[in-house]
Amino acid sequence: EPEVTQTPSHQVTQMGQEVILRCVPISNHLYFYWYRQILGQKVEFLVSFYNNEISEKSEIFDDQFSVERPDGSNFTLKIRSTKLEDSAMYFCASSEDSWDIQYFGAGTRLSVL
Amino acid sequence: AQTVTQSQPEMSVQEAETVTLSCTYDTSESDYYLFWYKQPPSRQMILVIRQEAYKQQNATENRFSVNFQKAAKSFSLKISDSQLGDAAMYFCAYRSHQGGSEKLVFGKGTKLTVNP
Numbered sequence: 753e754p755e756v757t758q759t760p761s762h763q764v765t766q767m768g769q770e771v772i773l774r775c776v777p778i779s780n781h782l783y784f785y786w787y788r789q790i791l792g793q794k795v796e797f798l799v800s801f802y803n804n805e806i807s808e809k810s811e812i813f814d815d816q817f818s819v820e821r822p823d824g825s826n827f828t829l830k831i832r833s834t835k836l837e838d839s840a841m842y843f844c845a846s847s848e849d850s851w852d853i854q855y856f857g858a859g860t861r862l863s864v865l
Numbered sequence: 866a867q868t869v870t871q872s873q874p875e876m877s878v879q880e881a882e883t884v885t886l887s888c889t890y891d892t893s894e895s896d897y898y899l900f901w902y903k904q905p906p907s908r909q910m911i912l913v914i915r916q917e918a919y920k921q922q923n924a925t926e927n928r929f930s931v932n933f934q935k936a937a938k939s940f941s942l943k944i945s946d947s948q949l950g951d952a953a954m955y956f957c958a959y960r961s962h963q964g965g966s967e968k969l970v971f972g973k974g975t976k977l978t979v980n981p
Binding site: 755756783785787793794795796797800807808810843847850851853854855856857858859 | 869902907908909910911912915956958962965966967968969970971972973974
């Protein structure tokens with residue numbers, strides 16, 4: 753069965769460094785999402801992406817975040833200058849259509865030291 | 866803004882027994898979707914069941930069923946004949962069907978343990 757895959761599973765970085773989290777959505781899906789979950793808190797929506805542009809973003813998704821679909825398969829989340837509070841599990845998801853079920857990856861655990 | 870509340874951080878059930886996970890939500894919208902996602906340890910979240918708010922009939926998927934009470938804004942998940950493989954974190958989620966928003970709003974999750 754097709755899956756959303758995320759790499760790496762765990763990323764450790766120093767505060768102030770840039771990180772790129774990678775996702776390969778399901779191949780025929782057109783809508784892509786990033787969510788995050790800080791330890792012990794709710795899964796929170798960050799951004800949705802369609803047709804090479806952001807369709808919706810949350811208040812969390814400020815200027816230090818960006819998303820890109822650099823080729824036909826990858827979908828990336830970049831954090832420009834990481835802060836301690838960016839430590840979280842980051843989930844990528846994709847859906848065939850905007851109203852369709854969102855399929856999630858296993859997540860990338862980001863640890864900012 | 867919509868909110869989703871799962872009041873049970875942890876639940877346990879004996880294998881083959883039935884367990885009910887609670888979820889309440891708050892919204893002023895009339896048209897929306899509700900979901901239960903399951904996340905086994907170190908694995909991706911997978912959809913367990915989906916309910917459209919306009920449907921009065923409760924959704925069922927094999928051993929999984931929901932009790933959707935729209936007026937009470939309640940959406941509980943019942944797992945019948947629990948199996949060891951049901952052990953996971955369960956998340957309740959809401960999605961609007963109005964205004965073009967695609968985002969899921971999640972509860973904090975309920976960790977389900979299945980005892981042999």
